[in-house]
Amino acid sequence: MPDVVIVGAGIVGAACAYYAAREGLSVAVLERGTVAGGTTSRGEGNILVSDKEPGPELNLALASRTRWLELAAEFGPDPFELEEKGGLVVATSDPGVAALTRFAEGQRATGVETVAVRADQLHDHEPNLAPDLPGGVLYPQDMQVQPVLAAVSLLAAARSLGATVVRGEEVVAAERGPDGRVTAVRTRTGSYPTNAVVNAAGTWGGQVGERLGAPIPILPRRGFILVTEPLPRVVRHKVYSADYVENVASDVAGLETSTVVEGTQGGTVLIGASRERVGFDDTMSVEVLRRLASLAVRLFPFLADVRLMRTYRGFRPYCPDHLPVIGPDPRIPGLFHACGHEGAGIGLAPATGKLISQMLTNDQPDIDPSAFAPSRFAQVTAE
């Protein structure tokens, strides 16, 4: 009988499996689809500190970043294309520079490295940027991994520590003993007796929570990414516009776009990011693609002549307060949640996995998890 059943083989489930297995727990990971086939494979593999304001999520991100570096050294050489490329946030207006500078000062106070970049210095960092941008901030700690490779590597490491990964297993319910504790996880094909369950189902964490008898408020937020033809290294950092600081309003209802442009080891340039609350609707939106293309060309004019090869889309798991849900569910003893990381799941995965393993083994958590507790939601405590 496994000590813990982890639902979901995305990046967070993989990290939970790895850290739990490293603590000596016997682990079974159940995945209804393919490994890393959900939101994990739909993003850029961001490990960012730059986009987070001071607070619990930034603390988690800083801790997680350190763990990513440890994992890369442990699994190496170059196990999952970790690149400490740094992030360059550029403002598009003078008030934008002021807002960005204030934002960066706050981050600095909590341990984020920031370097102010004047207009005349921007091209030293990114030679192909548009000539008329007023300034920005460099975040040397921002990194990137190949997310599928990272998840698959974590699972491979967990397997070598005795964990099992079962594909094609869809969870339908939790079985509970007379004291209410979890005794088993029921799937479409069978039952897995266990003392503990971790809901690491990402965007589908709300549904899985409901099936286990403990709903949590996680909803999908759709995003598109454009992928260009392969190019030589023309974009060095993860470059994005400071829209999120400047609070640029969107004239399309429910659609928010900010610009993120970066190169990959494969040579393609990735362009994001859009945010829409449209449920699980996965139809193509030409309007969103058009907007992303315009914004990217604004930052990097050379992109106008570069061809778009493909697009992909995914659904970020978001909670009403935009913080992940990490911790025990007070309604069902033995059930833990580790989901709802919105667009930051890759970056936050190792710290989340570590926290979960500490909770499973009753160790002292190395970061304060209270802000992520499922009990913060009224619907969780009302029952």
Added chain:
Amino acid sequence: MTSKSERMFDVLVVGAGPAGLAAATSATRAGARTAIVDAGVAPGGQYWRHPAPSEDGVSAAEVAHLHHGLATYHRLVAGLRAVAQFSEHHVWTVTRDTDGFVVHVIDRTGGGERAVELRSRRLILAPGAYDRQIPFPGWDLPGVMTAGGVQALLKGHGVVAGPRVLVAGTGPFLLPVAAGLSESGANVLGVHEAASPLAWLSELGAVIRNVNKLGEGASYARMLARHRIPVHTRSVVVSAHGTDAVERVTTMRLDRKGRVVSGSERTIAVDVLAVGWGFTPQLELPLALGCATRVDVDGSLVCEVDDEQRSSVEGVFVAGEACGVGGAALATVEGEIAGTVAAGASSVAPRLRRSRAALRRFAQAMHRSHPVPAGWVDRLSDNTTVCRCEEVSFGALRSMQQDLDAHDGRSAKMLTRAGMGYCQARTCGYAVGCILGQEASRTSGFAERPVSSPLTLGALAASSPTERA
């Protein structure tokens, strides 16, 4: 001609090959405001591929002898008089709208690139198919070409791919390729057909109903005989050799079960190897709209259509190779049915239904008689390239399966980059699916292409949605 600025049509046809041309002429004849969009410079698609009018050295008349059924072609093109024609327009995606569909195209006339939108109440998708390819050691050497590519060079540019050509693979398409090359002056060393000449014996029912098809094959066979081109059946090219380009190929005999006979190797000096293993339908547009698919007899993923060529999506018709590879004659009939029904006609002539049924039987018989012989995966070595764009080897795919326990197409893309390059898995998708041990039905990840024709970000950014009527 209908003004191109009026961009709401009753019926819009994508693709101007046999199916698309027949669909457009039928729809316009039935009174629908019709448009036809195609990437080519002149209508005809791959089957009736024609040289660009401006191109030096070769005219349509000079390649006329390479074509079959040109009378049908001229009749269909003449029927386009009232149809708005958008040639050199590449469709990059299709979306749905409240009152129909929006076809997003890149206008490449005049060498530029402009993204525009065309709107239509109903759509007929006739995207055709491209060569199905199978890797073998040496297949990435210059001079190893697809049979379709060799044919396109000849029909589109009047260019003979090389002096000494060996044609190999399977299926009736190899015959016109060999015949055309020979008529144009190439030394065709032989046709190596993997199938057994006896395979058709069990398909007599389908053959008898398609006597004209038999005549077509016989005329090519006579041409091959006249040029003394040997046809070797149950023979397969197992490897190609050369330093900078192909110089020699090795063929082997196949036994009745399609397995290579050891000791039967023969080495032949060549300048060009033209290989054809049938065709893969282009499904990106039907898939973008969510049309239901099925797996055809030849293992290809194709669109599911009803008796009147309707897909599972209301208002979307599919005709030609995309609903099952069957050749130009079948495509023309399917196009005619789709065009007639999409234009609102209440019934389809029984003659068309009968003709389609007979041609489909013939196509199925052809697929059963010309399977891709199993065993090609066993002939790959770890350093054989499978995905040429991203240079992914067979060994890389195998170690992904063994070391990372990943077995699906999506993982192959993410973990090895197979299928992620310029061709977007058009070349390697079928092979990667087979190597992973999957059925075509599960490799739709390799058939889906959200951007079915690459466009510049500048053109995309500058495009603007058309005003509502």
